[in-house]
Amino acid sequence: MRRNTKKLLKLVTSALLVVLCTSLLFRTFVSYQMLDYVPGGSFLPRAPRDTNDVAAPRVPSKPAAATGDKASELKAAAKPSSDAGGSTEKDRDWHNYPQMQKEASAKGPGEQGLAFFLPAGLEQKKEQLYKVNGFNALASDFISLNRSLPDIRHPGCRKKRYVKELPTASVVVPFHNEHWTTLLRTATSVLNRSPPGLIKEIILADDFSNKDQLKKPLEDYIAKHFTNVHVVRATKREGLIRARLMGARQATGDVLIFLDSHTEANTNWLPPLLEPIAKDYRTVVCPFIDVIDYETFAYRAQDEGARGSFDWELYYKRLPLLPDDLAKPTEPFKSPVMAGGLFAISRKYFWELGGYDEGLDVWGGEQYELSFKIWQCGGTMVDAPCSRVGHIYRKFAPFPNPGIGDFVGRNYRRVAEVWMDEYKEHLYHRRPHYRH
Numbered sequence: 413m414r415r416n417t418k419k420l421l422k423l424v425t426s427a428l429l430v431v432l433c434t435s436l437l438f439r440t441f442v443s444y445q446m447l448d449y450v451p452g453g454s455f456l457p458r459a460p461r462d463t464n465d466v467a468a469p470r471v472p473s474k475p476a477a478a479t480g481d482k483a484s485e486l487k488a489a490a491k492p493s494s495d496a497g498g499s500t501e502k503d504r505d506w507h508n509y510p511q512m513q514k515e516a517s518a519k520g521p522g523e524q525g526l527a528f529f530l531p532a533g534l535e536q537k538k539e540q541l542y543k544v545n546g547f548n549a550l551a552s553d554f555i556s557l558n559r560s561l562p563d564i565r566h567p568g569c570r571k572k573r574y575v576k577e578l579p580t581a582s583v584v585v586p587f588h589n590e591h592w593t594t595l596l597r598t599a600t601s602v603l604n605r606s607p608p609g610l611i612k613e614i615i616l617a618d619d620f621s622n623k624d625q626l627k628k629p630l631e632d633y634i635a636k637h638f639t640n641v642h643v644v645r646a647t648k649r650e651g652l653i654r655a656r657l658m659g660a661r662q663a664t665g666d667v668l669i670f671l672d673s674h675t676e677a678n679t680n681w682l683p684p685l686l687e688p689i690a691k692d693y694r695t696v697v698c699p700f701i702d703v704i705d706y707e708t709f710a711y712r713a714q715d716e717g718a719r720g721s722f723d724w725e726l727y728y729k730r731l732p733l734l735p736d737d738l739a740k741p742t743e744p745f746k747s748p749v750m751a752g753g754l755f756a757i758s759r760k761y762f763w764e765l766g767g768y769d770e771g772l773d774v775w776g777g778e779q780y781e782l783s784f785k786i787w788q789c790g791g792t793m794v795d796a797p798c799s800r801v802g803h804i805y806r807k808f809a810p811f812p813n814p815g816i817g818d819f820v821g822r823n824y825r826r827v828a829e830v831w832m833d834e835y836k837e838h839l840y841h842r843r844p845h846y847r848h
Contacts, residue, residue, distance in 0.1 A: 503573040506607045506683040515560035522555035525562045525711030525802075530554070541591070546806030547674070547706035549591040555709055557593060557600045561802065563679045564702070564713050568742040569798035574683040578690055580612040581682065581756070582665030586655035587673035588619040588811065589626070594674040594804065596633070599641055601676040610682055611640060612666075616673075617659030618645040619652070649814060651774030652753075657767055660759075668762055672753045674804040676704060676711070684799035685756040688744055693758040694791040698750050699799035706807045716741070717797055720749040724838040726780060726824050728752075744794035749783035754801055765789060769826070774814060777823035784831040821846050 522528040528551050530538060541549035563570070583602055587595055599614050616634075618626065634641050644662050646655060660668055667689055671677075681699060688695040703714050717737070718730035728751060737745035765785045772778050786793050825846045828836035840847045 502576060504576045505573050506578075507570075507680050508605070508607060511604060512563070512679060518556075518558075518560040520556060520559075522551075522709050523560045525560070527705065527708035527710035528555055529708060542807075544589070544810055545591045545594075546808050546810040547591075547594075547804050548708070549594070551707070551709055552591060552593045552597070555593070555597075557597045558604060559597070559676075561601075561676060561678050561711050564711075565679065565798055565800060566716075566741050569680075569684075572684075572742055572798055574687045575690055578607075578610060578683060578686040579666030579758075581606075581610055581667045581669050581686065582612050582660075582663035582759070583614045583669045583671060584617060584656060584659035584663060585614065585671050585673050586617040586619055586652055586659060587621065587626075588649070588652075588655070589621045589623050590673040592623075592625050592630070595626075595630075598671060598673055598675050598677075599638070601678075602671070603638070603641075605677050605679055606682045607680075610686070612664055614638075614641040615659040615662050616641065616643045617655045618643055619655035620646045620649040651814070651819075653768050653772050653775060653778045654770060657770065660762065660767060663759060666759060667756050668759050669756045670753060671801065672803060674704075674806075675754065676802040678702070678800040678802065681799045681801060684744070684796040688794060688796070689756060689758050692792070694761050694786075696750070696755060696757045696761075696786050696791060696793045697744065697799070698747065698755045698793070698795045699801045700795065700797055701751060701754055702800050702802040704802040704804045706804055709804075711802050713800075717745070717795065719745070719747045719795075720751055720783075722749060722780065725842050726777070726827075726839060728779075742798055744796045747793055747795045748787070750779050750793060752779040754803070761791065765791075769830075771826055772823045773816060773819040776820035777827045780824075781827045781831065784827070788831070 518524070530548075530551055534550060538548060538550045585595075585598055595616070599616070602614060603611060616630075621627075631643060634643065644658055646658060650658065656670055660670075667686060669685065685697045685699060688697050698720075700717065701714055703712050704710070705712070715730075717733050719733060721729045721731045723729055728749070733745060737743075765782070768778050769781050772781065783793060785791075821843070824839065824843075828839050828846070832839070
């Protein structure tokens with residue numbers, strides 16, 4: 413009798429365990445069905461559905477870009493948290509969620525900013541293009557002009573809102589013999605990832621290029637695919653500095669944004685550049701500059717922020733952020749000098765400062781000259797962590813010296829004489845030949 417009782421108890425216990433495990437598995441399955449995956453690695457809760465919906469066959473859904481469902485989920489994920497101060501009637505979310513969703517599902521060479529490796533047998537063509545560009549231009553040709561990039565901003569940037577009324581921008585892109593696809597990808601990324609209506613125009617400032625493809629074929633392509641991109645051309649080689657000035661003189665937007673000709677603007681890059689200027693037109697704003705690998709076009713962060721500086725030989729240096737800036741990782745922070753070619757400035761303020769010094773030749777020193785003017789003439793300069801732009805750092809400079817000697821040294825001397833007062837002696841002590 414006792415044996416039978418023990419067997420019965422074991423059977424009852426086993427049955428209870430089976431029922432309990434089945435119940436837990438079912439609850440887990442239903443909970444999982446109530447989650448939607450969001451690109452970037454997170455899951456979002458979704459409203460409960462009818463129980464019959466779990467077991468019923470699913471009707472094939474339309475693409476997210478058509479229904480807007482995924483875009484809505486991305487928008488929900490970016491909803492400001494309560495401790496971020498929420499939203500007000502004076503601000504808005506400037507993210508382009510349909511564009512973000514479209515990019516999240518893109519696949520192909522270089523998509524999502526992944527490295528691309530050329531197929532075998534193209535080494536000769538690769539080397540030919542390498543010599544004239546300083547980077548793997550053939551790899552660029554395999555990658556879409558609309559290629560997608562990873563959103564590597566601080567998570568807090570995805571919840572940031574900006575003022576409703578932002579100024580319009582003219583994007584000035586100087587170039588000299590830039591490779592066709594990197595130049596067009598620069599313009600395409602700006603238009604794809606900027607809120608509609610904020611880009612007044614993109615001005616491609618041609619510094620006397622001699623590549624045939626950058627002549628009529630470029631103009632024909634622009635006329636066919638863009639409405640607010642145009643080319644202005646120098647009649648002789650002017651150099652980077654004066655090419656920027658040439659483009660700036662043609663601009664009509666409220667804000668000038670200078671970019672290099674081998675860059676890619678990332679997600680929602682524009683509002684963080686424009687808002688500080690909307691609040692004070694004497695504020696100059698620089699984006700975080702990410703790295704596009706010169707060999708594979710892989711996209712990665714350079715770092716998560718540093719202040720621009722220089723040593724007494726006028727070499728550009730990067731300094732750690734201050735403790736107060738580290739505590740606010742999504743807020744703009746002050747920086748003594750800019751890195752160079754990527755920044756936004758009020759068109760009014762740029763010309764109040766006199767623009768670039770036209771006495772500077774080709775390139776070199778212009779970032780110090782403008783930075784010194786900003787800080788010494790009533791302005792402020794900040795870096796905006798939520799604005800990110802990728803940049804190809806060439807393996808080598810493919811363009812020969814223009815035959816005008818040490819133009820960089822002459823530029824440094826000119827900047828020192830005009831703006832550095834007695835501190836110029838520190839430069840001359842280390843570079844005595846700059847004095848004469």
